[in-house]
Amino acid sequence: MTVFHDRVDAGRRLAQRLGKRLGASGDEDVVVLGLPRGGVPVAFEVARLLHAPLDVIVIRKLGVPHQPELAMGAVGEGGVGVLNERVVRFAGVSDAVLESVRRRERAELDERVERFRGDRSRVPVTGRTAVVVDDGVATGATARAACQVARAQGADRVILAVPVGSPDSIAGLRRVADEVVCLQEPEFFQAVGEWYEEFSQTPDHEVVELLGRAARTDPG
Structure with missing residues (x-):
């Protein structure tokens, strides 16, 4: 190998x-x-x-609170996001908690984008x-x-x-x-x-x- x-x-x-x-x-x-x-x-x-x-x-994965290794979705640049509704329902995550996780991870995403790309635009x-x-x-x-x-x-x-x-x-x-x-x-x-x-x-x-x-x- x-x-x-x-x-x-x-x-x-x-x-x-x-x-x-x-x-x-x-x-x-x-x-x-x-x-x-x-x-x-x-x-x-x-x-x-x-x-x-x-x-x-x-990207930033959206981890289930108190079990962050379990991803219930992810966010990317340009306001794009994906969500695993099955995991959200299984974990009993409320809309308010989900939005809180989204906001936190989007803030971290924005910081990482600025750090890596600087003032260059994202390649479409x-x-x-x-x-x-x-x-x-x-x-x-x-x-x-x-x-x-x-x-x-x-x-x-x-x-x-x-x-x-x-x-x-x-x-x-x-x-x-x-x-x-x-x-x-x-x-x-x-x-x-x-x-x-x-x-x-x-x-x-x-x-x-x-x-x-x-x-x-x-x-x-």
Whole structure:
């Protein structure tokens, strides 16, 4: 089973696979969306090979109060949100509590957007193929929310692309994205980091730097 040297190596290998599927000629209107922070170095390499614009897809999961690991929805930029009504009903979350959680997570989302993107505008995804990229998938909750938000923002097609992921989680994500590209689905999966030789935390300034570099070379 392949072990990636680091996120750059993983991104280049993922880009090669995607390039064969999408074609690197630009026939398909593609935008690459990296999940911050660790997904951005991977996404940078994908965008570079596909000659596609790069942006972050900033989302905040709406956790059930007192059980925040259970997501009842997510919010994204532009006022976009997705809600799992079944979880809301099961957890007995009132409208007032739900709105309070939304407000809190939107405030955090706005702060993260400003931190990562600065004064640059969000790359529009309406009518385009959105390739959502992360450095790996464990539970799949974040990737699921990102795909749902990308679609809610108007993406015509949503592709989830990751170097490695839990087979069970990847199977579930195939029901959310139009296509899932995953290079490795190890049978005995415990954590994303064990499939990398170097898996240090990606700092905020690296995300900002990579987005800036991509913006300067954006083919338009």
